[in-house]
Amino acid sequence: MDLILSIANGSTFKEVSKTNFKKLKILKPKNIEEFTQKCEKLFKLIESNLIEIEELTNIKDYLLPRLLSGEIDVSQAEKQVEEVL
Numbered sequence: 001m002d003l004i005l006s007i008a009n010g011s012t013f014k015e016v017s018k019t020n021f022k023k024l025k026i027l028k029p030k031n032i033e034e035f036t037q038k039c040e041k042l043f044k045l046i047e048s049n050l051i052e053i054e055e056l057t058n059i060k061d062y063l064l065p066r067l068l069s070g071e072i073d074v075s076q077a078e079k080q081v082e083e084v085l
Helices: 002-006 018-022 032-069 074-084
Strands: none
16 A cells, blocks of 8 residues: 555545556465355355344344234244244
8 A cells, every 4th residue: 555655646635547556566366266265155154144134033023022912922832833843
């Protein structure tokens, strides 16, 4: 960043011309494909977790008011869950 700022010009705000920017040496990572694969797996896991969080939030929003109002009896719910398991 220091190198970029050192070639920047301007009094109101600093800018780097295309010509000056092209002169900079940019390093290409050696294992970019491996890094991309690892990141892709992590992003898919994050996406899956976000979907699960949304589904669980919807279930909570549906059940909580009914449980608090007594519309759903917990003892009956426990029996129904046991039947499914």
